[in-house]
Amino acid sequence: MYDIKSPHAEEFICHEEILETLRYADENKDNEELIDQILEKARPKKTEKGVHCEGLTHREASVLLACEIPEKVQKMYEIAEEIKLAFYGNRIVMFAPLYLSNYCVNGCLYCPYHLKNKHIARKKLTQDEVRNEVIALQDMGHKRLAIEAGEDPVKNPIEYILECIDTIYSVQHKNGAIRRVNVNIAATTVENYRKLKEAGIGTYILFQETYHKESYEKLHPTGPKHNYTYHTEAMDRAMEGGIDDVGLGVLFGLELYRYEFAGLLMHAEHLEAVHGVGPHTISVPRVKRADDIDPDVFDNGISDDMFIKIIACIRLAVPYTGMIISTRESEQVRERALRAGISQISGASRTSVGGYTEEERPHDTEQFDVSDQRTLDEVVHWLMDMGFIPSFCTACYREGRTGDRFMSLCKTGQIQNCCHPNALMTLCEFLMDYAAEDTKRIGFDLIERELEKIPTEKTREIARSNIEQIKASNRRDFRF
Numbered sequence: 241m242y243d244i245k246s247p248h249a250e251e252f253i254c255h256e257e258i259l260e261t262l263r264y265a266d267e268n269k270d271n272e273e274l275i276d277q278i279l280e281k282a283r284p285k286k287t288e289k290g291v292h293c294e295g296l297t298h299r300e301a302s303v304l305l306a307c308e309i310p311e312k313v314q315k316m317y318e319i320a321e322e323i324k325l326a327f328y329g330n331r332i333v334m335f336a337p338l339y340l341s342n343y344c345v346n347g348c349l350y351c352p353y354h355l356k357n358k359h360i361a362r363k364k365l366t367q368d369e370v371r372n373e374v375i376a377l378q379d380m381g382h383k384r385l386a387i388e389a390g391e392d393p394v395k396n397p398i399e400y401i402l403e404c405i406d407t408i409y410s411v412q413h414k415n416g417a418i419r420r421v422n423v424n425i426a427a428t429t430v431e432n433y434r435k436l437k438e439a440g441i442g443t444y445i446l447f448q449e450t451y452h453k454e455s456y457e458k459l460h461p462t463g464p465k466h467n468y469t470y471h472t473e474a475m476d477r478a479m480e481g482g483i484d485d486v487g488l489g490v491l492f493g494l495e496l497y498r499y500e501f502a503g504l505l506m507h508a509e510h511l512e513a514v515h516g517v518g519p520h521t522i523s524v525p526r527v528k529r530a531d532d533i534d535p536d537v538f539d540n541g542i543s544d545d546m547f548i549k550i551i552a553c554i555r556l557a558v559p560y561t562g563m564i565i566s567t568r569e570s571e572q573v574r575e576r577a578l579r580a581g582i583s584q585i586s587g588a589s590r591t592s593v594g595g596y597t598e599e600e601r602p603h604d605t606e607q608f609d610v611s612d613q614r615t616l617d618e619v620v621h622w623l624m625d626m627g628f629i630p631s632f633c634t635a636c637y638r639e640g641r642t643g644d645r646f647m648s649l650c651k652t653g654q655i656q657n658c659c660h661p662n663a664l665m666t667l668c669e670f671l672m673d674y675a676a677e678d679t680k681r682i683g684f685d686l687i688e689r690e691l692e693k694i695p696t697e698k699t700r701e702i703a704r705s706n707i708e709q710i711k712a713s714n715r716r717d718f719r720f
């Protein structure tokens with residue numbers, strides 16, 4: 241029954257294999273010898289070409305997640321941070337969500353946009369409104385967006401999504417530009433994925449919500465999303481349609497976290513086995529309060545401590561996959577998550593349709609409560625205070641470094657030679673065009689220090705000269 245290469249959801253996300261994994265993890269959670277072996281396997285190793293990480297299987301990672309021996313848990317955090325530094329350095333990629341429409345024909349029990357919610361205002365942006373939202377986002381300094389829309393074949397057909405992508409890429413306001421549009425829309429056909437690819441999207445993101453089929457069907461009682469198989473096989477169709485970079489995620493709190501964790505890793509293993517490349521990103525949202533939604537009715541909520549441990553264990557299992565945390569989480573939780581392996585965060589997000597151009601909060605079309613409500617400048621400042629480099633870089637995808645090309649660069653550590661200088665150059669753009677004086681001051685100091693860390697002299701000199709040009713003129717968008 242268990243076949244990771246099978247095209248069928250129920251086989252690559254095999255319920256019996258997950259139950260067997262959880263049993264195995266319970267039996268071995270105090271097996272120190274095995275745990276040490278797994279930790280050793282996860283640790284980054286120096287090779288001739290750079291640094292190499294083997295990653296972990298869903299069974300091995302599940303043993304770590306079940307283990308409660310304090311010194312071993314501490315080791316997990318240390319190795320997670322080591323991996324993060326080896327492949328992502330101290331860079332944190334910045335992005336913002338852009339809600340296009342909250343019309344939706346589905347019945348998801350955890351989302352206020354569900355069809356039966358009659359008291360939430362419904363809204364769909366016109367192209368002029370998209371333009372205004374993009375200008376507002378550019379004025380903050382954002383370069384990378386994730387567009388979001390409910391599933392409604394009449395109100396939000398693929399043509400509407402494509403038109404919005406076109407509009408977003410076309411807006412050039414002052415020195416602003418959105419250089420990468422990631423797309424988070426409902427599972428669709430190979431043909432539609434092909435159209436998204438042609439429109440120049442970055443990552444296609446689709447959260448599984450839960451890998452537990454029975455729970456999934458109960459949580460999605462009506463609408464096309466009820467079909468577990470169609471939803472779970474979406475990433476295979478996306479890759480068949482030519483999309484190299486896909487983003488997975490589950491909504492923690494809906495089902496038992498250990499079940500979701502094993503399912504998520506099995507999904508990643510499946511993509512790697514069949515398509516030769518695992519997920520580009522994994523997101524880790526938790527159920528939050530929203531209009532018509534009380535998170536307390538879902539009895540699988542997880543503590544902050546367990547949440548951070550999950551992030552660290554994912555980091556160990558899939559070392560080359562980016563990890564994303566949103567403003568659903570508070571500043572305190574985000575800080576801990578960054579150290580446990582997160583590589584991408586949103587900033588100054590609005591989770592409502594038209595939220596960037598509306599003054600008052602909360603907005604009447606909000607999908608969930610935003611815990612971290614700081615401005616982008618404040619988030620950038622905060623990251624730099626902690627020694628991170630906020631990066632607005634979008635170069636890889638624009639230089640064709642996607643899918644397995646990105647992964648092979650990443651696996652040999654070569655990505656450092658592009659990403660580090662690119663992060664510094666895009667941070668410099670942000671500082672010049674959008675930052676407050678104090679943010680500028682600490683930012684330019686940070687850039688000076690970080691330039692010295694670029695290993696090759698030639699790259700260091702080019703980066704330095706580009707940064708001088710960014711400071712001296714309106715020239716932007718240098719990239720390696």
Ligand code: SF4
Nearest residue numbers: 344346348351354390
């Ligand atoms: S989660 Fe998505 S599909 Fe479900 S109701 Fe919300 S917007 Fe619709």
